[in-house]
Amino acid sequence: MTDRAEDHRVTRLFVIVVVLYFTGQMVLRLLHGGAYELDEAELSIMTPGYAWGYGPQLPLYNWLQLSVFHLLGRSLFALALLKALLLAGIYLGLFLGLRMYAPARSAALAAVSLFLVPYMAYETQRATSHTTIMLCMSSLFLAAFFWAAKKRSWAAYATLGLTMLVGGVSKYNFWLLPVCLFLAALILPKWRHAVATPKLALPFAIIGLLWLPYGWMLNNPTLAFASVGKIAMGTHATPTWVQGLSEAALAVISMVLFPLAIWGGALAFGRQPARNATPDLARLFSWTSGLMAGGICIGVIVADAGNVSAHWMLPLSILLLVSLALWLAPRLSERGATVLVIAAVVLALIVAAGLTYDRYKYGARKDADFVSLPSQIAEVTGNAATLIVADFFVSGNLKRLLPNADIAPYLARARFQHDGQQVLLIFRKNQPSDVEQALALAGWAEVNEFDTVATGSFALPYQRGGDPLELPFVLVRLAS
Structure with a gap:
């Protein structure tokens, strides 16, 4: 050849x-x-x-x-x-x-x-x-x-x-x-x-x-x-x-x-x-x-x-x-x-x-079932206009289910896509470490006063069983 x-x-x-x-x-x-x-x-x-x-x-x-x-x-x-x-x-x-x-x-x-x-x-x-x-x-x-x-x-x-x-x-x-x-x-x-x-x-x-x-x-x-x-x-x-x-x-x-x-x-x-x-x-x-x-x-x-x-x-x-x-x-x-x-x-x-x-494998990110998360969030936020802020993994998967919802990752631009004052902060694996850090990452670095409306934790089951994925949350209302 x-x-x-x-x-x-x-x-x-x-x-x-x-x-x-x-x-x-x-x-x-x-x-x-x-x-x-x-x-x-x-x-x-x-x-x-x-x-x-x-x-x-x-x-x-x-x-x-x-x-x-x-x-x-x-x-x-x-x-x-x-x-x-x-x-x-x-x-x-x-x-x-x-x-x-x-x-x-x-x-x-x-x-x-x-x-x-x-x-x-x-x-x-x-x-x-x-x-x-x-x-x-x-x-x-x-x-x-x-x-x-x-x-x-x-x-x-x-x-x-x-x-x-x-x-x-x-x-x-x-x-x-x-x-x-x-x-x-x-x-x-x-x-x-x-x-x-x-x-x-x-x-x-x-x-x-x-x-x-x-x-x-x-x-x-x-x-x-x-x-x-x-x-x-x-x-x-x-x-x-x-x-x-x-x-x-x-x-x-x-x-x-x-x-x-x-x-x-x-x-x-x-x-x-x-x-x-x-x-x-x-x-x-x-x-x-x-x-x-x-x-x-x-x-x-x-x-x-x-x-x-x-x-x-x-x-x-x-x-x-x-x-x-x-x-x-x-x-x-x-x-x-x-x-x-x-x-x-x-x-x-x-x-x-x-x-x-x-x-x-047990606990794999792909295995987390997000289907129940929108209804869990609705129970907490009610009908009030609310910005949902979470890490990329949670916010991206939530946006997949709620394409028209006001959802943002922990970046400073989150603040500028929301006109209201009610914000739902979702945490994963202790990140962010607290509410103040979460607000700062979302663009409210100078905010010192806010009212805590609700706290708790969302639970997402894994399709293959095992302990659910716990997502602690804090719902806050910011000063105007």
């Missing part, structure tokens, strides 16, 4: 497998049914209409989800479909970009390496939303960059600008990739032509439109920067960045360790002399990942950040694995490649089994 025919065969097989796998995951979620998961509930409550911003996260996922809701209705199917499309886009976008400079076999093995990251295989399917769309836009950005580098046309650079524009409203850490990739391309002579061109001015002119959503951020800092506290910036004499760097390093190690072990086993089973190597492409990813690692270290130190979440390290981990795959794939025999694919298939089966268990 010629190399061209082999490339076509691998491309068809890869696309078919990716589409079938994520279609299967969507069907699995629909079969599981039940209550919305945490991120699904958040998207249900955080899509009241098109706006430049909704809260701490950038608005792209909300916009897309709202569009799908308009087409298909507010349903679990609409939520699961968009998630499946975005997850498939991560792998297909990366494959498409790498195919412009690498054989289909190397591009497919690099994409498979992403799936070998347990977080990518499991958590992105189970819980994440904005991280998922950021990774999808990163893959599409890479594809646009390689198209621009190869074709050098105005259309290609316009597409590059559009992916940067859209990616810029997906998640803040999207920008690490374009900055580091452009710097790496400037450093490497083989890629310098892609960025040392007047045509690059077109993408930068296009992303100037970001002043619209970013301007909303500056005008609504309480909402836009509500998550800044997550990084635990140091306020003490002892710097906390050492802990932040340690957490970042451990996160990267935990993500790449399993794929590295699988690659090591695959090479042990089958190694061959390098064939169809792409050193320039591999070098670009190596430099980009090195620059990103340096940028993250500088950012942690300057911010004195003591808390670095593992999923923030996904872009760096992915770049490292793609770089590794591009160096090693040409040296992997068919036998070794088969080992790698078998490992991915086994992991896919484990993921399906794990998701099924997680959604059916």
Whole structure:
């Protein structure tokens, strides 16, 4: 079989497998049914209409989800479909970009390496939303960059600008990739032509439109920067960045360790002399990942950040694995490649089994039965106009049952969608800690006087039995 025919065969097989796998995951979620998961509930409550911003996260996922809701209705199917499309886009976008400079076999093995990251295989399917769309836009950005580098046309650079524009409203850490990739391309002579061109001015002119959503951020800092506290910036004499760097390093190690072990086993089973190597492409990813690692270290130190979440390290981990795959794939025999694919298939089966268990175990969020909650709330609030405020999980699932009710999450915008003074505050797992904190999170930070109308607890049964989910509540009437 010629190399061209082999490339076509691998491309068809890869696309078919990716589409079938994520279609299967969507069907699995629909079969599981039940209550919305945490991120699904958040998207249900955080899509009241098109706006430049909704809260701490950038608005792209909300916009897309709202569009799908308009087409298909507010349903679990609409939520699961968009998630499946975005997850498939991560792998297909990366494959498409790498195919412009690498054989289909190397591009497919690099994409498979992403799936070998347990977080990518499991958590992105189970819980994440904005991280998922950021990774999808990163893959599409890479594809646009390689198209621009190869074709050098105005259309290609316009597409590059559009992916940067859209990616810029997906998640803040999207920008690490374009900055580091452009710097790496400037450093490497083989890629310098892609960025040392007047045509690059077109993408930068296009992303100037970001002043619209970013301007909303500056005008609504309480909402836009509500998550800044997550990084635990140091306020003490002892710097906390050492802990932040340690957490970042451990996160990267935990993500790449399993794929590295699988690659090591695959090479042990089958190694061959390098064939169809792409050193320039591999070098670009190596430099980009090195620059990103340096940028993250500088950012942690300057911010004195003591808390670095593992999923923030996904872009760096992915770049490292793609770089590794591009160096090693040409040296992997068919036998070794088969080992790698078998490992991915086994992991896919484990993921399906794990998701099924997680959604059916006692006390699973999906298993909570919200059907009785509206009637329980009506008994407490009566006919009075009442704003219901709860965490994302409860408010999103309640909105599913009461689409016309006045329901809000614990964000400052809750205050501005309610004209009355009666507010029902629902707590879960002792969060918020008390009424004062609940009112502050909902936007009434300066309120000192309120009347407690009623207190108690709602009880939601689990479909599979066990102790019910207790939701303490406080009904308050605020001073006018």
